[in-house]
Amino acid sequence: MVAIRKSIFIFLGSFALFLALILPFYFFGELYGASEFFSKFSFLDFISGREWSLPEQKYGALQAIYGTIITAGLALLITTPISIAAAVAMSELLPEYLSERLGMIIDMIAAIPSVVVGLWGILSLGPFLSSTLYKFLIENLGFLPIFQAKTLLAYNKLTAALVLGYMITPFAVSVIKENLRLVPIEIKEAAYALGLTKWEVIRIMLSYIKPGIFAALMLALGRAIAEAVAVSMVIGNTCSFSVSLLEPACTLTTLIINNFAEATGTEAAALIGLGLVLFVISISTILVSRLVYNKLLGGYMR
Amino acid sequence: MRKHGISKTVALGSVIAIIIIVVAVALITLNMSRQEQPTPTLTPTPTPTPTLTPTPTVRWPEKLLGGGATFVNPLMQKWAYEFQREKGLFGIDYQSIGSGQGIAKLKEQAVDFAASDAPLKRSDWEALKSVRGGVIQIPVTIGSVVAIFNIPGVDELKFTQEVLLKIFDGSIKKWNDPQIVELNPQLSNLDKDIIVVYRADRSGTTFIWTSFLEKVSKGKFPSDLSFKLPDEEADKTRFIGAKGNEGVTEAVKNTQYSIGYVELSYAILGRLPHAAVQNKAGNFVKASTESVMEAVKSVVAHAKLPDPLDDWSGVSLVKLEPASPNAYPIVSFSYVMLYVENSPEKAAALREFLTWVYEKGQRYVADVPGYIPLPDNAVQIGLKGISYIKT
Numbered sequence: 001m002v003a004i005r006k007s008i009f010i011f012l013g014s015f016a017l018f019l020a021l022i023l024p025f026y027f028f029g030e031l032y033g034a035s036e037f038f039s040k041f042s043f044l045d046f047i048s049g050r051e052w053s054l055p056e057q058k059y060g061a062l063q064a065i066y067g068t069i070i071t072a073g074l075a076l077l078i079t080t081p082i083s084i085a086a087a088v089a090m091s092e093l094l095p096e097y098l099s100e101r102l103g104m105i106i107d108m109i110a111a112i113p114s115v116v117v118g119l120w121g122i123l124s125l126g127p128f129l130s131s132t133l134y135k136f137l138i139e140n141l142g143f144l145p146i147f148q149a150k151t152l153l154a155y156n157k158l159t160a161a162l163v164l165g166y167m168i169t170p171f172a173v174s175v176i177k178e179n180l181r182l183v184p185i186e187i188k189e190a191a192y193a194l195g196l197t198k199w200e201v202i203r204i205m206l207s208y209i210k211p212g213i214f215a216a217l218m219l220a221l222g223r224a225i226a227e228a229v230a231v232s233m234v235i236g237n238t239c240s241f242s243v244s245l246l247e248p249a250c251t252l253t254t255l256i257i258n259n260f261a262e263a264t265g266t267e268a269a270a271l272i273g274l275g276l277v278l279f280v281i282s283i284s285t286i287l288v289s290r291l292v293y294n295k296l297l298g299g300y301m302r
Numbered sequence: 303m304r305k306h307g308i309s310k311t312v313a314l315g316s317v318i319a320i321i322i323i324v325v326a327v328a329l330i331t332l333n334m335s336r337q338e339q340p341t342p343t344l345t346p347t348p349t350p351t352p353t354l355t356p357t358p359t360v361r362w363p364e365k366l367l368g369g370g371a372t373f374v375n376p377l378m379q380k381w382a383y384e385f386q387r388e389k390g391l392f393g394i395d396y397q398s399i400g401s402g403q404g405i406a407k408l409k410e411q412a413v414d415f416a417a418s419d420a421p422l423k424r425s426d427w428e429a430l431k432s433v434r435g436g437v438i439q440i441p442v443t444i445g446s447v448v449a450i451f452n453i454p455g456v457d458e459l460k461f462t463q464e465v466l467l468k469i470f471d472g473s474i475k476k477w478n479d480p481q482i483v484e485l486n487p488q489l490s491n492l493d494k495d496i497i498v499v500y501r502a503d504r505s506g507t508t509f510i511w512t513s514f515l516e517k518v519s520k521g522k523f524p525s526d527l528s529f530k531l532p533d534e535e536a537d538k539t540r541f542i543g544a545k546g547n548e549g550v551t552e553a554v555k556n557t558q559y560s561i562g563y564v565e566l567s568y569a570i571l572g573r574l575p576h577a578a579v580q581n582k583a584g585n586f587v588k589a590s591t592e593s594v595m596e597a598v599k600s601v602v603a604h605a606k607l608p609d610p611l612d613d614w615s616g617v618s619l620v621k622l623e624p625a626s627p628n629a630y631p632i633v634s635f636s637y638v639m640l641y642v643e644n645s646p647e648k649a650a651a652l653r654e655f656l657t658w659v660y661e662k663g664q665r666y667v668a669d670v671p672g673y674i675p676l677p678d679n680a681v682q683i684g685l686k687g688i689s690y691i692k693t
Binding site for chain 2: 055056130153237240248250254259261262263
């Protein structure tokens with residue numbers, strides 16, 4: 001019995017090993033496709049090129065990088081307070097039966113396919129926001145450059161960020177929730193024994209799991225950067241450097257997903273280049289978050 | 303306690319998974335047996351029309367493989383279905399992978415025929431001239447692109463070609479621009495920015511539309527599978543890109559004071575008003591089955607179109623502007639492309655299927671909303687192309 005169990009574990013574990021082995025191959029595959037790209041472009045010119053326009057054969061990735069950073073960053077900004085609050089509420093404040101059901105619903109959100117979320121964004125969220133929130137923002141906060149827009153558009157950076165935020169929140173919530181559950185009971189008991197109020201205890205718990213929260217948010221950010229289908233449906237797809245959140249933009253992933261099916265030759269190479277840039281961004285996000293995570297963790301080990 | 307709970311969920315999960323797998327396998331086997339059934343029941347009974355089959359002892363291939371334009375896909379599926387039902391000789395497997403991919407597959411000789419919204423580029427045509435006797439290009443259906451708009455309370459708009467160009471290159475910025483109001487006095491008080499919705503993905507629809515803009519601008523606006531945005535940052539933000547004809551239709555529907563371009567069928571299905579465009583004769587004409595057929599008929603009758611074996615790259619119905627007073631000017635052929643030389647079975651099958659498409663298939667075109675049958679003189683080009691098929 002034990003032997004069987006052991007062999008099952010080894011069998012499944014070897015899958016993980018297999019995945020780890022795939023990564024270098026992925027690297028080579030990426031480079032293989034990219035040799036086409038490198039033969040046609042210089043990487044530095046490509047990522048500093050300010051304009052992307054296929055009809056005019058202008059291939060610059062900067063607008064797409066800008067769009068990716070803005071939308072993913074904004075989504076992270078939206079999801080941070082919401083996911084922390086939701087996790088705290090579910091693990092500490094709400095009665096168990098309620099938080100269990102709520103947790104189930106939030107997990108279900110994570111299971112919605114992104115194309116469905118995108119359709120929801122196109123058909124209901126975008127039009128609804130443009131006639132309510134966006135109208136309000138333009139009329140009342142229009143003096144801020146980020147809310148300046150000449151026209152009311154349903155599909156813009158803010159819609160994309162909201163859709164992204166909706167998609168990545170469940171991931172952050174469930175990881176933070178698990179972290180909160182792992183706070184040693186002794187710490188909680190000690191805090192209560194010192195006569196701290198519930199809020200103060202929660203604050204202590206949150207600072208205890210800081211690395212966990214950070215990891216959860218990085219996981220969410222990684223997903224936000226990589227998301228393509230839903231974003232391409234609601235972002236408006238017009239590459240530009242406009243500061244206003246209420247104006248359209250494009251991202252690395254949307255350019256690839258929109259154009260790859262009908263791209264040949266130089267265009268296809270340029271799209272592979274965008275993939276390469278995306279790869280670099282994701283890898284560096286992981287590395288940076290790893291560093292920060294270790295630093296945060298180190299603070300507690302001392 | 304918790305352990306028990308986990309094993310319970312695992313058990314439940316695996317039961318569900320097993321049920322799903324069993325159902326899927328059952329469905330697949332059912333489907334396969336259903337697909338296999340008609341062939342044995344139909345093949346023993348010889349076709350009652352021996353006139354159409356060149357030799358009675360001909361061996362049919364299992365299926366013909368086609369691929370390419372997404373635009374012709376609904377029509378192609380309809381044809382494949384009706385052809386199979388009527389004759390039961392062999393299946394048609396058409397994959398809508400996009401025009402560019404279709405041509406790429408044709409070059410790789412991975413398909414028996416390809417469909418494309420644009421003819422072969424001259425360089426491609428030259429490269430393929432010596433391969434298997436060259437490529438036959440024949441028009442198989444007509445696409446027409448219309449300008450759909452969403453202005454509350456407005457159902458009819460008229461545009462000269464010049465004004466349409468200026469809207470889509472960004473130089474006319476507001477609905478109450480004098481150039482628009484001159485044609486459409488009902489807009490005189492509409493002080494709103496024009497929001498232009500374009501196709502964000504590369505597509506044949508954009509190619510037809512931009513070919514039209516290129517013609518009107520005398521070559522300044524580039525025709526391409528992607529739409530060119532205005533240079534000014536301030537103009538750019540009035541332009542939103544949507545994916546697919548469906549996406550553009552939805553975006554226009556959900557954005558007030560917007561205008562976009564889609565294939566005619568999407569304007570009809572999406573119940574959005576589309577604009578009348580001035581044609582060569584000076585009339586403002588809205589796209590409809592009649593006006594589009596009239597346009598193609600007029601071009602085929604007056605312009606000298608190349609032979610199916612020749613280079614079609616210069617052919618653009620938009621640029622050959624139909625002279626008929628009732629013609630809608632923004633129309634285009636969709637082509638079927640195939641090699642001259644094929645294996646005996648494939649040649650017979652291609653001949654059989656394509657002849658059917660041109661003779662009987664045109665009757666089914668009207669059943670697919672928004673698609674328009676070829677006029678007789680264009681059908682003749684197709685039949686001539688078929689006569690070149692050799693073994």
